[in-house]
Amino acid sequence: MYSSPFGRRVFLAGVSAFTVSALTACGAGVQTTGSSDAGTPVDGGNITFLIQGYDTGWVSSKTSISSYEGNLWGQLTDKLVYVDEKGQLSPWVAESWEELNGAKDFVLHLKAGVSFSDGTPLDAAAVVANLNAWAKGDPERGISKVGLFPSSNFVSAEASDASTVRVSFSSPALGFIATLAYHGCILLSPKTLALPVDAQADLAQEIGSGPFVLKSWKQGDSYVLEKRRDYNWGPSALGHTGPARLDTITYKVIKDTSVRTSTVASGQAEVAFNVEPQEIESLKAQGFTVGTPKYLGFVDGFQVNTQAFPTNEINVRQAIQHGIDREEIRNTVYTPDWDAATTFIQGNVPEAGDYSSSFKYDPELAGKLLDDAGWKPGPDGYRVKDGKTLEFPLTPNPYVPSTKAEDELIAQQLQRIGIKVNLKVVDVAGYAAIQASRPPLFQTSRSFVDVGTVAGVLTSQNNGENWFNLGTNDQKLNGLSTAIASASDRPARGKVAGELQQHVLKQGYFIPLNQLVQRLYLISPKIKDVQYNGLAYANFYTAWIAK
DSSP, rough: OOOOOOOOOEEEOOBBTOOOOOOOOOOOOOSSSTTTTSSOOOOOEEEEEESSSSOSOOHHHHHOOHHHHHHHHHHOOOEEEOOOTTTEEEEESEEEEEETTTTTTTEEEOOOOOOOOTSSSSSHHHHHHHHHHHHHHBBBGGGGOOTTTTTTTTTEEEEEEETEEEEESEEEEEEEETTSSSSSSSOHHHHHHOOOOOHHHHHGGOOOSSEEEEEEEETTTEEEEEEETTTTOOOOOGGGOOSSSSSSSEEEEEHHHHHHEEEEEEEEEEEEEEEGGGGGGHHHHTTTTEEOOOOOBBOOEEEEEEEEEESHHHHHHHHHHHHHHHHHHHHTTTTSSSSOOOBOTTTTSTTTTOOGGGSSOHHHHHHHHHHHHTTEEOOEEEEEEEEOOOEEOOOOOOOOOHHHHHHHHHHHHHHHHTTTEEEOOOHHHHHHHHHOOSEEEEEEOOOOOGGGGGHHHHGGGOOOTTTTOOOOHHHHHHHHHHHHOOSSSSHHHHHHHHHHHHHHHHHSSSSEEOOOOOOEEEETTTOOOOOEOOOOOEEEESSEEEE
């Protein structure tokens, strides 16, 4: 084991991403289809998975891995660390790790015998190549870094020997190990990483080490994966060793939701992605499994552009917060599988607090806030000031199809308090342009594994994503973001996380709606033991077909 002069904490069986408590049981907290009396797993068989499409392409550094690409990447590639839906971390390709020097230095100890599907070893040199790609990217080649990787204080990654990697940061990076479980941190062959961007868009050249390999594909139509028969390094938390049980998985592109649902319901396919929420109870009553895993990350809600009209006014931002009836949304659009938001991060993130009073439904308060800001009802019912109507555009999130119905209802609710909402519906390919235009409200669906990475998106500090278009103008937010990113003590970081949530909500920078269920899976009754990770992706490594 690596020797260091620093004080150390050794992590062997696994840790919590947030509390550093040991994972006490193999597979603890893992969501699984089927039941414990489903029978003895059997090998063999083929399944068809119906999905909307792969519109953002196959360059993982460009796409940041969308919900659609992520489903397929999860079968072709591995990660260094596994995370379950409670934020518990456990070994995967990294069989153990050490946190040293106040979380400024880390040592990763790799499993022996792991290889990419082209036969090259997944050794320390390969891990270093991946870490550098995630932390730095390669702007000259158009390669982006991984957005939530702690890159601002990343110093270096070095191979001490073939199975040991030392990673150093200039300041504490408590979230580093957890970030290794993020779905942007997929392990790819150094040969793939060295390719030009255009060549990386060729899925056949995207070489991973996962339990399945690409057999054939036709862009925009179908993608056939077959199991890798020498695979034997899956996450211990999944409770399975050796190759996958299924022979093949065929991802078939079917854009229409009703067609995907009816095809599985009629037995012509085994899995469909993203059914309509209103159909869940009926499908369950027919014996189908409907997976509704919640991921670690931000809730369904709106990033607010504080520089755009009309959300450049705090009273308008707060009025929108209080003018939305979230219970009506849950009762109308969703089902009991959806929980109310209590802050702007998901409730399964340990640091999530209950600050729902900051944005509770209160139309009278919303009206008073607008009155106080000089927005008076006009002849058509919409509020006006200085000759301008209180209105803004709103685009549903195409990665979460149910948000179209959700936003239609929100438009009706805000109309009651005199705000005009102009809905603009686009597909996945057009959503990036909406984000780039910095609209007053942008509907977010974003996962993360460790709360410390939140700081990287809220402000423009250290090339952050500047979600609220504040730059560095809010000194309190700057300080809280820096404190949560640089904390070396987890309890202290939890306190800062609470203060940060309260400040963001009080200022109306984020408008929460519901806890997000972004990825829904309709699964045939004969498919057993599909498992979901902390990013709400279905894992078919353990899945099998009941005879």
